[in-house]
Amino acid sequence: MNEFVQEVAGDPNPAARDTPTVLAEIVEVSGAAAAARLCGGVEVARFGRIGLIVKVEAEGNWVYGHVRAIEHRDGDPHLCIDLFGERFAGGADDETAHLDRGISLYPVPGNRVFAVDETELATLFVRRDGPSLRLGQIYPTKVAANVHIDSLLARHFAVLGSTGTGKSSAVALIIHRLVEKLPGGHILILDPHNEYATAFRDIGEHFDPTTLSLPYWMMNLEEHVEVFIGTREAGHEVEIDILKRSLLAARKKNTRFSAARITVDTPIPYKLTDILAELDAQMGRLDKPEKHLPFLRLKHKIEELRSDDRYSFMFSGMLISDSFADIISRILRMPGNGKPVSTLDLSGVPSDIVDVVVSLLCRMVFDFALWSRKGDAARPLLLVCEEAHRYVPRQPNPRFDSARRVLERIAKEGRKYGVSLGLVSQRPSDVSESVLSQCGTILSMRMNNERDTAFVANALPEGSRAFLSSISALKTRECILSGEGVAAPMRVWLDHLEDSQRPSSSDPAFSENWEWARQDATFVPAVIERWRSGKR
Secondary structure (H helix, E strand, C coil): CCHHHHHHHCCCCHHHHCCCCCCEEEEEEECCEEEEEECCCCCHHHHCCCCCEEEEEECCEEEEEEEEEEEEECCEEEEEEEEEEEECCCCCCCCCCCEEECCCCCCCCCCEEEECCHHHHHHHCCCCCCCEEEEEEECCCCCEEEEEHHHHHHCCEEEECCCCCCHHHHHHHHHHHHHHHCCCCCEEEEECCCCCCCCCCCCEEEECCCCCCCCHHHCCHHHHHHHHCCCCCCCHHHHHHHHHHHHHHHHHCCCCCCHHHCCCCCCCCCCHHHHHHHHHHHHHCCCCHHHHHHHHHHHHHHHHHHHCHHHHHHHCHHHHCCCHHHHHHHHHCCCCCCCCEEEEECCCCCCCCHHHHHHHHHHHHHHHHHHHCCCCCCCCEEEEECCHHHHCECCCCHHHHHHHHHHHHHHHHHHHHCEEEEEEECCHHHECHHHHCCCCEEEECCCCCHHHHHHHHHHCCCCCHHHHCCHHHCCCCEEEEEECCCCCCEEEEECCCCHHHCCCCCCCCHHHHCCCCCCCCCHHHHHHHHHHHCCC
């Protein structure tokens, strides 16, 4: 048992817990906060700790709270306590009793305050309505910090914090624990910095532009427009109308499918040569040369994409075959064959189409889940989006419109179809509020920016005020865990991951690298060769 808690609560045996040492006495109650004067003989330096969990008598039941601050009033030390929940059935020693959020029976001045020992904490923060994951230890004890699996995934979750605070390691910890508990899962990670390949080499498949196939015909009309036309204003509507007609005609040339049921969004193969031929046919019906410009722009863009090796993972002529089922199976790990995690390296995707790639992948996940509900029981999926502020920005960005719309739909409707969304961001204030507000569980790591801290403060549930001032003082691997996945907000020291399970996101060591002059004449030419070839 923690030395501090043991000294306050007394001996851990049940008989001693019947008459625990009184820690303080309530002198003031307002809303969900209370103030309590420390009893004589209780040493502030030893027993007054920010974040300490205490319980207060209230009409024969227990009300629980966090110590938010310690003040001196009239010469006496007082604890400022934020109340977050209560426990009824059988009292604190009854393992069947559970913690209810919110307060219905308030303490009154004169009620006594007690510290909560680790034995009670172990039952207090346990949810018995389903399996849970251990993520670390509750500060300042050694009690396991568990999160309820179904609530974590069904209601979405977010991992937020400044760069260097351990966000990627926290995500890796969650996924490793999920796979240990549920080896038949289906997890897809969008990795913009190629950090996660090494973390999941034993339990996942890694994809990058050299190994990934995303045929162009899988795109819907909106994604075709972003790739072939872009965000130009002049002639925008005219080109969209031309592209729509040509795309539909090209899709209908696939005789394996009923033409009557084909739309511009139907994901069936078509040939780029067919869409180019359709553009030529439409140009031949025009009598004014100046009207040819929209057609010529479209043709030029399509031919450019076909000839540029950087886009070969989408626009290669070898992708004409109907490989839809194989692509879905590989990326979504169905079957998983012992590797339920997919990591997709987006760092090598050309910047002008990275939004379309993200949009296509996210839409593929959502649409597959939607249509699978019509047949067999749904196969729940977890989609983890790193650097979420890039793809679902708070202020609309024309470059990421399609990805933003898809992720917003997943956030709002994904729960109905078994799609869980995990958002990871170092700038929560720049993430779409409508998306972040749908995240039921929030894991908040250290944040130094006031806007980000204020944004997270608004997202934290009731009873979390005690933690707000500590967000900027959290250590690396520490977090505030709150929301649907836990019984009550808690400060957590995350478990350590082995080096082989951690993402490769460590910073370069300048002191080691610059310690001596390196004489390597092949280094620069090798880098330039990789740069020019686009191969890492």
